[in-house]
Amino acid sequence: MGYILENDRLSIEIASIGEAYRGTRFDWTGFITQVSWKDEQNEVHTFCVPESLIPGEGTGGIGLCNEFGIADPIGYDEALPGEPFPKLGVGRLTRIDEADYSFVSPYPNEPYHMEEKVTSEAALYKVHAQDCNGYAVEYSKTITVKGSRLIIEYHLHNTGVKPVETTEYVHNFMRIDQHPVGPDYEITLPGEMLTKDMEQEYTPSVLHIDNVKVTWNEVPSQPFYGRLNEISTVTGPTWELVHRPSGVGVREWDNFPVAYIALWGEGHVVSPENFIQIAIQPGESQSWKREYEFFRK
Numbered sequence: 001m002g003y004i005l006e007n008d009r010l011s012i013e014i015a016s017i018g019e020a021y022r023g024t025r026f027d028w029t030g031f032i033t034q035v036s037w038k039d040e041q042n043e044v045h046t047f048c049v050p051e052s053l054i055p056g057e058g059t060g061g062i063g064l065c066n067e068f069g070i071a072d073p074i075g076y077d078e079a080l081p082g083e084p085f086p087k088l089g090v091g092r093l094t095r096i097d098e099a100d101y102s103f104v105s106p107y108p109n110e111p112y113h114m115e116e117k118v119t120s121e122a123a124l125y126k127v128h129a130q131d132c133n134g135y136a137v138e139y140s141k142t143i144t145v146k147g148s149r150l151i152i153e154y155h156l157h158n159t160g161v162k163p164v165e166t167t168e169y170v171h172n173f174m175r176i177d178q179h180p181v182g183p184d185y186e187i188t189l190p191g192e193m194l195t196k197d198m199e200q201e202y203t204p205s206v207l208h209i210d211n212v213k214v215t216w217n218e219v220p221s222q223p224f225y226g227r228l229n230e231i232s233t234v235t236g237p238t239w240e241l242v243h244r245p246s247g248v249g250v251r252e253w254d255n256f257p258v259a260y261i262a263l264w265g266e267g268h269v270v271s272p273e274n275f276i277q278i279a280i281q282p283g284e285s286q287s288w289k290r291e292y293e294f295f296r297k
Contacts, residue, residue, distance in 0.1 A: 002033070003118050010145045010294065011036040013063075014123055017114050023060045024107045025067055026171070027089030029114060029125035030141050030152065032064040037148060037294035045248050047294070049175045049269050059104055061171050064152075064292075067103070068278075069166040075135050076101045084110070086132040088139055088156070088166070129159045136160035137280075150292040158280040167259060169275040170290065174250065176243040181270045182219035188212055188240040189261060189272075193228045220267045228261040237293070239272045247297035256288040 002019060005012040013034040015021065021031050035047045048063030068074075068088035075085040076095060084092040091111040113128045127139040138157040145151070158164050175181065189212050203224040208215045231238075238258055242249035254274055262273040280286050 003123070005118070005123055005143060005145055007145050007147070009038050009148045010150060012143065012145060012150060014118075014143065017116055017125075018111070020062060021060050021065070024087060024090055024093055024105075024109050025059045025070075025103050026061055026065040027067060027141075028111070029089055029116065029127060029139075030066075030123060030143050031062070032143075032150075033062045035063065035150060035292070035294070039248070039296045045177050045246075045294070045296075047174050047176060047250055049173055049178075051171075051173055051269070053268055061173055064150075064170055064172055066168060066170040068168045069101075070103045070169070072166045073101045074164060074166050075133055075162075078133060084132050086130075086135045086137070088137060088168075089127060092130065092132050129157075131160060134160050134162040135164060137164055148294045150294075151289065152291075153287070153289045155285065155287045156278065156280055157285040158282050161282055163282065164278065164280045166278050167275050168278055169262070169273045171264075171273060172252075172271050173269050174241065174271060175269055176241070176248050176250075177246065179243050179246075180219050180267055181265055182216045182267070184244050185216055185270065186242050186244055187214045187263070187270070187272060188242075189214065189228055189263075190231055190234045190238055190258075191228050193226050193263065214263070220265065223264065223266050225262065225264045227263070231258050231261065234258065238274050241270065241272065242297065249295055249297065251293050251295070253291040253293065254289070 002015045015031040017028050037045050051061035052058035079085040079095040081097050087093050091109045093107040115126045117124045123143040125141040129136040129138045136159045140155045142153045202222050206220050206224050237251035237253050240251035256276050259275045259277045264271045
């Protein structure tokens with residue numbers, strides 16, 4: 001059974017560990033499937049959608065789900081086919097062949113021992129360290145709500161004998177009040193996203209970029225993807241997504257240097273993604289925090 005963490009403004013629906021997701025891409029803990037927010041007029045707005053509207057398509061993402069090592073998996077290059085490598089928040093995966101790591105591949109998995117505890121004020125998670133070729137990490141996550149803000153805190157402690165170097169981000173599968181992604185939306189970033197390195201030929205034609213503002217020329221007919229690689233120090237939110245006709249939106253505040261920002265989506269979903277660089281020597285720890293603020297202009 002899942003559970004709901006809420007106050008008088010926010011309602012956060014969270015799946016129990018292994019209930020809504022048992023894949024090998026996303027963190028199993030704190031898998032947020034819906035966020036509902038009540039504005040000053042007592043109107044309720046929703047923000048989360050599935051990765052794909054077609055059953056069985058995609059990698060099983062929903063709402064706010066995070067992932068470690070999408071492009072830099074820990075220990076993968078050291079493992080031979082048939083040997084394990086660690087995926088934080090998931091388990092000990094098995095390399096299946098000589099090919100490069102692919103986040104869409106369903107690797108055999110020995111899940112980590114995970115604990116969850118839910119109170120009236122917070123959802124708390126702990127993933128116990130399990131050695132995998134010298135890599136071992138104690139991982140904890142705490143989810144709380146305060147006013148119109150959803151707060152997610154992370155803590156990693158390296159109990160292994162090898163350094164842990166990877167990245168983490170939240171794949172925010174968002175759509176405001178079920179409005180299709182398109183000209184009614186605007187996203188503000190901390191810098192200008194350049195079209196020359198979009199990685200999808202379709203992207204420059206569907207996105208309109210005006211300095212730090214990104215809008216859509218049309219409802220996307222296929223996936224789009226872009227990156228913002230050079231980010232100066234950010235004193236405010238790192239991104240802000242608004243449905244312009246209603247003024248309803250969401251913005252993310254981070255307490256860490258953002259390595260880069262990716263922007264992915266389709267006609268039914270948009271996902272701004274802030275990446276953090278993780279580098280932890282044996283015996284050391286790293287902590288960070290994300291806050292999502294929901295509002296109406």
